[in-house]
Amino acid sequence: MGTVKKRSNCLLSSSLDIFGDKWSLLIIRDLMFNNKNTYNDFLKSAEGIATNILASRLKGLEENGLIEKSEHPGSRAKILYRLTPKGIELLPVIIEIHLWAEKYFTIPSGIEPTLKEAKKDREALIKSITKSLMENISL
């Protein structure tokens, strides 16, 4: 059921088989930048994902090794979703999409400094965000 169907052996196509939809990268974004890590956190995001779609996307992302479930330190009722290294490695992709979008959409308040940093020293930004995301893993 959950197996991924590869349409071709093209790297881009295989990648889109995993995260080429309107929701998966938004969940990754929430985990990366918005301090969201529970089911209800994702549900509350501005785009308004439907609960069944969220469940299916979380399942897909987990099956493909981009995220993983773990115990929530604060409550046994909650499940903590975390990025794996494989998920964290999508950071450059997400940054490049932002840099593209910056030219064509109005920039939301607050992210301008990060965009500026991305343009000034992209590698440094990736390294520093990656580092802090990786630290979250080993908690």
Added chain:
Amino acid sequence: MGTVKKRSNCLLSSSLDIFGDKWSLLIIRDLMFNNKNTYNDFLKSAEGIATNILASRLKGLEENGLIEKSEHPGSRAKILYRLTPKGIELLPVIIEIHLWAEKYFTIPSGIEPTLKEAKKDREALIKSITKSLMENISL
């Protein structure tokens, strides 16, 4: 009908509203790397896009200014699709997806040199591919 619905003002979300599906970036890829620029070229790609889906994606990409139609120099029956600068600027996104995918999928024959170049001198590669794509525009 053709208007884009923005789910939020997040740059990533707005971008995915445009190309966040399983086909749009593959059409861009074909235009960028595979010397495909007619309807039937796209139809023949390995992933096997359905003809009605192709028509709707081409329409969407055109409405969003990523591609444009023009006269085919060889035949009046054909339509030549071309990337606009806005479409060409997606090159870094596509490269980053490739670099991510390289770690998790078997690498198709032929692209290894380009991947190596992307890792060695990313900016140079982007600049050189962009240049040749831009030259295509003014023909």
Added chain:
DNA sequence: TAAATTAGCTTGCTAATTGCAAGTGGATAT
């Protein structure tokens, strides 16, 4: 300690989208 709320889902149903197959109409090759 009982009742209400929170958290993470599942289920049922409807609407929208996808994808296959066939068809259309103009341009081109034979």
Added chain:
DNA sequence: ATATCCACTTGCAATTAGCAAGCTAATTTA
């Protein structure tokens, strides 16, 4: 003149998306 190519459109079945409601276990509130 006929057949084929090209860029689609249309019809229809199947899949997917999305809304609303429900469900179970854990937790908070009264």
